[in-house]
Amino acid sequence: MRLCVRCHSPNIILASGQTRLGWENTITKMVRMGATGDDDDFSDIADYLTKYFPPSEVQKVFVNMATDKQIAAVLEISLDDAKAIVAYRDKQQGFKSIDDMKLVPNVDVKKIDAKKDRLIFGAGSPKPPAS
DSSP states (O other): OOOOTTOOOOGGGGGOOOOOHHHHHHHEEEEEEEHOOOOHHHHHHHHHHHHHHHHSOOOOOOOTTHHHHHHHHHTOOOHHEEEEEEEHHHHHTTOHHHHHHHTTTTTHHHHHHGGGGEEEOOOSSOOOOOO
């Protein structure tokens, strides 16, 4: 947390289960982007992420950042319904919870409920650096 949340929300890992090699590659990418720490820090981070966030068979999506195509694929809904979700989301400036998402007019709430384990509502995008 000490190193990673300087640049992004910890929620970003919720949708990103990976193997040890995948996490090591991600950490290397973060170092290239400016993450600071020593080898022990990065090894501890890789150990933690590998143990608690392994690859998942269930694809997840950050609903407040996803495109209509991503939402359609993850929720297994029509592209028209996904476009309606994105349009409503953007008008409301994001969803705080699944209950907000269920307010989208003319979208089948049962389909949203059926795939709720695939939805992540927290911030997933990088935060601006602290001044």
